Structures are given as C-alpha cells and as structure tokens.
Amino acid sequence: MTGATTATAAERRVNVLDPEFYVDPWDSYRWLRDEAPVFWDPAQKLWVVSRFQDVLAVEKDGARYSSFYGSRPHIDLREDQSMINMDDPDHQAQRNVVARRFTPRAVRSHEQHVRGLVSEILDAVTPLGECEAIESIASRLPAIVIGDLLGYPREMWERVRYWSEQIMLLSGKTSPDGPPHVTHPGLIPVIKDFIRTTAQIIEARRAEPRDDLISLWVTTPEWDTKRVLDETILVLDGGAETTRTVIGTMIRDLALYPEQRRLLRERPELLAHSAVEEFIRWVSPVLNMRRTATEDHELHGQHIREGDEILLLYPAANRDPRAFTDPDVLDVSRTSARHLAFGFGTHVCLGAHLARLEIRVMFEELLRRMPDWELVDPDEPAILPATFARAYDRIRIRFTPS
Template sequence: MQVPQDIANAIVDPRAYADGKRVDDAFTWLRREAPLAKVQPDRYHPFWAVTRHADILAVERQNELFHNGDDFVTLATVEAKEKVLQITGGSPHMVRTLVHMDNPDHHNYRHLTQGWFMPPNLRQLEARIRELARGFIDRMAAYGGRCDFARDVAFLYPLRVVMEVIGVPELDEPRMLRLTQELFGNADPELSRTGSAEIDDKARIAAIQATFVDFMIYFNAMTEDRRKHPRNDLASVIANGAIKGQPLGHLEAMSYYIIAATAGHDTTSATTSGALWALAERPDQFAKLKADPSLIPALVEEAIRWVTPVKHFMRAATQDTELAGEKIASGDWLMLAYPSGNRDEAAFENPFAFDVGRAPNRQLAFGYGAHVCLGQHLARMEMRILWEELLPRLHSVELDGEPKNSVSNFVCGPKTVPIRFRMH
C-alpha cells in the first residue's frame, strides 16, 4: 500500500517525537492501514516501518535473519550516511557498541560485563542506590515546593548511579551529562553541540563525531589508569577485559564506555521524569498509587511503556524472507518502531491511557531477545527505589508550566518538567 508522504515524513521527524501527538497519529494510521509498510521519507533511502508489537518481536527473535551490524543501526538521511561512510572509510558505524554487533562478537562482548548487570550483583548496590535516592529527594524538598523535576532530580539521580557503577568521579558528572545530551539531542537546538536546529546533516554528523572524540579522550585516560590501578568498577572490567585471550580493540573498548555512560542513565532519566509528568496530570492515578504502594513495580513498567525513550533501532535483512505477509528482500532496511509497538491496540487494552495498575504489561521498550537492554534490571531497580522513597513524602504534585520533550527521533524524553508540589 502507498503510504502518504506526510505519514512517512512524520515517523522520521525529530520534532514529531517532541510533539508526541503527531508521531502517535502517524503510527496509529500505519498500524491500522499498513502495519508493515515500505516508506521513503524525504531525504531517506526506503525502509520498512515495522509498527505492530507482534511484528517487532518477530524481528527481534531472529538475530541471524535480521542483523544489526550490516547497515546503519539508527535512522540516517542519505546525506548523513554519505558523511559517516566518508569519516569511517566505509563502515556504517562511528562507534561499535553491543547495539552495532551481531554474533559471535555480540555474545562475547556482552558476556564481558553481563554479570555486573544481573540481579545478584545489583542486590549488593541496593543500599547505596537507596541512599542516593534519599539524597536527591532531600534536595527536591529543599527547593521549597517548586522545581524542574527533569533537570533538578530525574537527570541527576540515574547519572550518579551509573557513574558510580562505571567509576567516573562525581566532579565529572556534569561533563558526562552534557556530552550525553549533545549526542542524543543533536537535533535539538537547546541540547546540541551546534546550538542550532538549522544545520545540514553533514554538519550534524561532524558535531556527533566531535562528541565521540571528547568521550574517547576521557575514557582513554580512564583506561590507562585502570590498567595500572584496577578497582571494583565497570571501567576496570572494560580496561582489562579480553575476548578469546585478546584485549578489547580500542574502538570497541571506547564504545563500551560510551554506551554505558550515555544510554545507562539518559533513558532512565527520561522514564522517571515522564512518569511524574503523567502523574501530575492525573490526580486519580497519583491517589491510586499513594493508596497502594505495592503498585510501584507496575508504575515503573507503565512509565517505561508510556515514555519508550528509545524510539527505534534499525535492522537489515540477511536474506529474502517474508514478514507479516510482505516479501522482504536481502539487504532491506527495517525500522523497529518501539513507541508504536507500545501503543498497539492488539497488545494493550486502552493503550493511550496511563494506568499505574496495568497488568499484564508486555512493553517492549527494552527490546527483546539477544539484544534486550543489558541495563534493564538496574534501570528498573533505580526507578523502583526512587518511587519507594518519594511517594511516602510527596503529598501532592501538579504541573507548574508546560513540560517539553527533547527533539530527537532516536532517544527522546522530557527535557523540562516544571512542577509545584507539597512534601509531608
């Protein structure tokens, strides 16, 4: 079916994700009229938009059939692709994280740190994370009834947790936050390195490359330090790690740090601030939660579904195949549209309602299968602990101005959530 061009353009437009409704409307139309559709937005090569929950899972389950590493793993215009290929000498990847790998590399590199992010190890961190959560809630209380929950609390608490796990000193946290926002907010004039939304794609790629270089300079120094003085932190694992007896390649090691130091906190921050935004607009849901704190784990899952901070990943078909009755050719590019899957009427009852008691909740914001988010257990634990500490103290909350989302078609969430509140 021919997809209207305005629909195709909406699902790649960073401003549509900031707006929320525009991209929701586009995905709703696609799920209903063309759930697996080949689209060609202006300035892009054609790709398949995978918009249904079941079809996204079908792709995620078949890692040999749909590869991460063969093509660009996030949306890129024709112009941006040309610039990246020029920078890298032919590779679609400026960095090489777990997201960019297929097996056997994906399995081997993931195994290196997997133990750090599993529940038995995380239980040892719980007391410290709770201490940090209380500290940030005390800071919120000290604002005296008004604050920007995103900037004053939600950005900073997961940042502190993840930087402690990695081994980054507190003094360097503002630098890590700025570089993360430059990376994921590269289309947002308030967050990007260039300070403008009007730059061309080649200049944007050059700005992203400069941000990567800053990260690599920082983590290169950290690697040298941890090789001489290893500690009980993630940086020491990466710095001294080996795959089949060989040290990690420089690009792979730097990329490992970068994904831990960016995705490790930004997505949790977005989900936390999005949850409070939703509760501030829905006093009935806030009251329900206050009356029954056992709903906190369900709140966390619903917030993850509601915000879906990672908007997409791309896959490339390794051979001719069929999906949802459509013939996919070898080499075809597919967009896994997570916000669409998380609003799929076939998978969720009343998907456009924020429901703190939603059960079951098969949200797919962490991905699925071999590439499921490595930090999912840590993220859930951070959010659960924050709500366990905040809810008993938070008497009431309402918006104190207009919240705004960042402008991005890849990782996007609230960048400002002004609130008025009363603490017990």
Template sequence: MTTFVSSTDVPVSNADPFGPDILDNPLPFQSELRDVGPVVYLDRYDVFAMGRYEQVHAALTDWQGFQSAAGVGLTNYLYEKPWRPPSLLLETDPPHHDAPRAVLSKILGPRALSRLLVSWLADAEDLVDSVLEAGTEFDAVTELAEAFPLRVFPDAVGIPDEGRDKLLPYGDHLFNTFGPANSLVEKGAPRIAEIAGWVDAQCARNMLSDDGFGAQIWAAADRGDITYEQAPLVVRSLLSAGVDTTVNGLAALLHGLARYPEQWARLRAAPETLARTAFDEAVRWESPVQTFFRTATRDMRVGGATIPQGRKILMFLGAANRDPRRWENPDDFDLARNPSGHVGYGMGIHQCVGQHVARLESEALLRALAARVESIELAGTAKRRLNNTLRSWESIPVEIRPR
C-alpha cells in the same frame, strides 16, 4: 501521512518521522502507521517501517533475519563507515555479540545489583530532601530525572567526578546520529569530538575506580572472558546508553504520575511492590527509545510484503508499545496494567542489558518520593527536547505537597 499502494502491495508514505512536528508529537503518525499495514515503505529515506507490536516484536527476536551488525541507525554499515567504532552490545550479532553480552549480563544482573539498593535509597532520600527544602515548585527533569542518574550511575561505573556534565550531551548526540544527518545532528557536531574524546578516556583502566562496573569489565578481560581491546568498548557502552535512556524514562514516569493523580495515590500505597511496575509502564507508555533500525540478511516476507536483502527496516518501538492490538487502552498510564512484554527495552538477545540498573534507580527514587510527598501535580506546560531516537524532555514543571 500520505500513502498509496505500490505495485508490490506495500503502502508507501512520504512522511518524515524525523521531522520536528512528528518528533514533537509522534502519536498521530504512529497510529496511522499501524493502521495502514504491518509494513510501510518510507520513500523519503528508502527504508521499510513497522509500527505494529506483532511485527516489531518478531523482528527484534529474529537476529538471524534482521541483523544489528549493519547498524541500529539509518547508516548502513554494509556500505557506509560509522562515525565511531560500533557498539559491541547494540551493533554486533553472534558470535561477536556473545562474550561482551555475557560479561555485562553477569555484572548488571539483579543479584549483583542488590547490594546497591541500600546506598541508592540513601542517595535518593538525600536528593529528595534537598529538592523539597528548596521549595514545593521545581523542574522534575533537571532536579530529579537528570540529577539522580547523574549522581549514582557514574559512581557505580567508577568514573571520576570531573566532566560528568558531558554525559548527557554525548548521549543526546549519539541517539541523534541513529537518524538522518538533519539539524539535530548538526547541533551537536561542533562539540562531539571533544565530548567523545572525554568519554573514551574514562573507559581506560587507570581512570576507573577499583570497585565499579568498569573495573569488573576489565577484570573479565584479565580472565580472558573478553579481550583487552573489547574492554574499553564495553565500558563505553555503559556510558553511551546508560544515562539518557534512564533520565527520559524517569521523566516520563514523573510526568505520568503528575498527570494521573490516582496512579500516584496507588503508588504511594505500595511503593515497594509498584515502583518497578510503574517504571516499566512509563517505558511502555512513553518509550524513551522510540525507534531502532535493523537490516534484512535475506529477502524477508513480513505481512505479505517482501523486504529485500540488505535493506533497512525502521522499527517504531513507541508505536508498538501503544498498539491497541496488544494493549487495552494503550494511551492510558495505568499501574493496574501488567506492562511486561513491552519492547521499550528492545527484545531478544539485544534487549537492554542495563534495564535492571534503570529499574533499581527508579525504585530508589520513587520510594524516597512516596515517603515524603503527598501529591504531585503539573505546574506548567511540559516541554520536549527533540531527538531523532529518544522521546526526550527539556522540562516538566511540577508542584508538590509534602507529607
């Protein structure tokens, strides 16, 4: 990263955080970003950036100063039209954010989800058994991290079986569009109209089962908690952000456990108590959502710098989650750590409303694995899938020894 001090005492960088080299290995750039200062100006995109935990956490929790309603990507909705209707969860602020958030918080709360644990454990056991029957070497991404969420989450939402293979490319393109219009966005463009049309169609009341999350969202519209116009957009929020993030969180978790055999042994000894801690540590360590933008609602003073009103701020969640000012030995995957407070789910009123669903999926899968697998090791080189926003995986070859 090339930097210099400008006349306003804000370090300036000409680095491209959305370039393939940094997307493939963001850690050196993120380390330098943190070291240079609390705020850096990225002249390539005319945006400000934060990589330290203190400033990222503060911006995430200050929705009055750093708004989401202008978009959580590079596109500034104050001046540009978004390619799809904005998310009622991610891309609105109070008061427009309040009702949809309250509805989903109740539907996806820990108490409401507890009824799913037994059935998801059975699903996880069935999946793991079928994977192990096929052999001891397999791809942890396709066979577990992708397969399990795609098996249980669409059922929980209540969408039909046909077409579920579109969910991953839809999420991949959506998260790419939060960055610049580069080759990653161009790659998904030819199919996005078809895929987005399919996703939108699944959000209609008549497409959903009678007992899933989607039906509960429409029932909230019947009660007047949200409007009928809002209901399909709230369902769409689940399908947009509820799959890829969990898939990559599970992939990061399995990669961490394969790289650190002592942590797998620790997890196997107490899966009921450590499963959710392990997933949160993986989300801190790898941060499936690496970046999100906010927009200054007024001239904001941060770390001695002034961010002018209406300007975009790129928050590096992944950098904040490895900030040594906040975490001891942040580059280690360590289940003895208390990872609470990480910003991998965001923070404040826009914190991921589906995080309890992701934790439950992780708990079910880890408990099934812990009961059946003695050891798990890397069997080859893991490969990344580049995405402008996600820390994503193409494949993680592993070899296991059954119990």
C-alpha cells in the same frame, strides 16, 4: 508501496528521521499499525515496522535481521565495536564480559546505595517548594549511578550527565542544512571531550584496575582503547539518558493523572508489582532501532530485499491494541505490560534491571516525601525534537515544602 491511492494526513506526516515527527506521533503510529504495519518510508527509503508482534518477530530473528551494519538508519557502523552493533556469537561474547554486573541479584545489592542517592537528591529539593524536575531530580540519579559503575570519579557526575544528554539528543538531530544521516556539528566537541577524558581513565585502569566496568574491559584480552570507548559510550547513554526520560516523563504524567498517583499512594506495593513496567511501556524512551535484512523475504505482503533497512518503532508497538487492553490508558495496576521498551531477545537492554530499580526507588521516595507535586504549567511545550530518544527539556513542578 503502502497500497493507498490517496495519502492520509497521518501518512503524509510519516518521516521517521524527522525529529518533529516524534513530538506528537500518536495519530501516525495508529495509522501505521492499522493501515501499513510494514510501511515503506519514501522520504527515508527504509521499512517501518510498528505492530507489537511484528517488532517482536524481528527482534527474535537475528539471523534474518542483522544488527551488524548498525543500529541507526543510513549510517554504516561496522567500525563501531560496541555490542549494540554486533550479531551473535560476537555480541554475546562481548556482553558476557560485564553481564554478571547487571543480573537481578547483582542489581539488588545496589538498592541501599540507590536509595541513599535518592534521599540526597530530594534533601536538596524538598525545602524549596518548586523546582525544574529534569535538572534537579530526573537526570541526577541515573548519571551518578552509571558513572559510578563505569568508574568515573564521583565529582565528574555532572560531566557524565552532560555527555549522555548531548549524545542522545544530538545523535537524533542533524545539521540544519544537511541530510538526516549527517552528524549534527554540535556533537563533535562533545565526543572529543568524552574521548579525551575517558581515554585518561582507561589508561589509569590499565595501570591499576578497580572494581568497575572500565577495568573489566581493559583487562579483557584483545580489547583495545577504541573498543572500550565504544562500549563505554553505549552503556553511558543507555544507562543514564533512558532512565532519566522515564523518571522525568512520569513526574509529569502522574501530575496529569492524579487518580493513578493516588492509587500508588494507597497501594505502594504496585510500584514493585506492576507500575514500573507500566511506566516504561507508557514512556518507551527509545524511539526506534534499525535492523538490516540479510535475505529476501516477505513481511505482511511486502517484499523485503537483502540489504534493506528496517526501523522498529518501539513506542508504536507498546501502544498496540492487539497486544494491550486500552493501550492509550495509563494504568499502574496493569498486570500484562509485556512491553518492548527494552527490546527483546539477545539484544534486550543489558541495564534493564538497574533501570527498574532506579525508577522504583525514585517514585517510592517521591510519593513519600513530596506527594502533592503539580505542574507549574501543564501546557509547557518541552518535548525535545529528536529521532532516537524521547525526552523532555524541562518540567517545572511545585509542591508543599518539607
């Protein structure tokens, strides 16, 4: 259905539910954008959309491209009550319950708290001269921040981090002997532990609400425990793991592109003005999201049928030369980084402003306190194969102790 008579090497590699596809997908992304912008994946029987303007068009048209049937391929999530699997007006009504906690003004009020957390994290690391950056730096801040906002006790932050890491990783993996849409068996005990622990907090907040998100949800009429659990796991994953991925990847890539790090040290104002958006565009931590066609229609000459699944490839869109000048170049001074890493339209990431704050403050402090970090092994293979979120398993760095 691609119109090609002989499959290229890049085309043969396109299997968007194979975790190995996302380890080094850049040639395939380029082929998709140039040769098959609306591609029928014969292995997975769904459409793949890769160009910036096409992904944007799908995100804008919630009537034609529904989220109701689920955000993940081949899984019917109509029983899931989180807002990511809803269409408007139900989606917007549910989002509005906590939206005021994530406005730019509300997020700005957290800056002093976030900077204090970053200082604590770096206080433990800077005397060492070497560390594993994912474990020691990148994953700690977002897990603590989102755990606090949700209402988990601070002493549980490592458990919160474990849940988010495992759910995001294993949601994008499958049983070694099963088809791509079958849940990885390792996910089951993680979900059980999350449900058991969080249900206890939900009941405690019903009895005595506090100033946290779980309290807002449990005091909302008609919200039962399942709905609160579904929404909690969505915010937990979106708030912790994607920010971890951007921070960790940019610790690695600023060591690989020292001229960009040097520019940030010389012009630290770039972090607030352009660099954070470029980091997010460059990393694009969420690999894809599903929509379902609600009617027959044409897209780039391909006939999309009602009920067809469409997978939006955000990293491919964010490297589209039709939308960005030199998209495969990391440029912290880029002023046109209107990326799609947070989605667009009604389903744009609720925590986008919070993620920007955490990333900015983290790199302001890293560049001030340990500016000479370098990779212990630049060739260390550390990409985690997954089909939902791109992440590194480990990034070992060394630096001058302080």
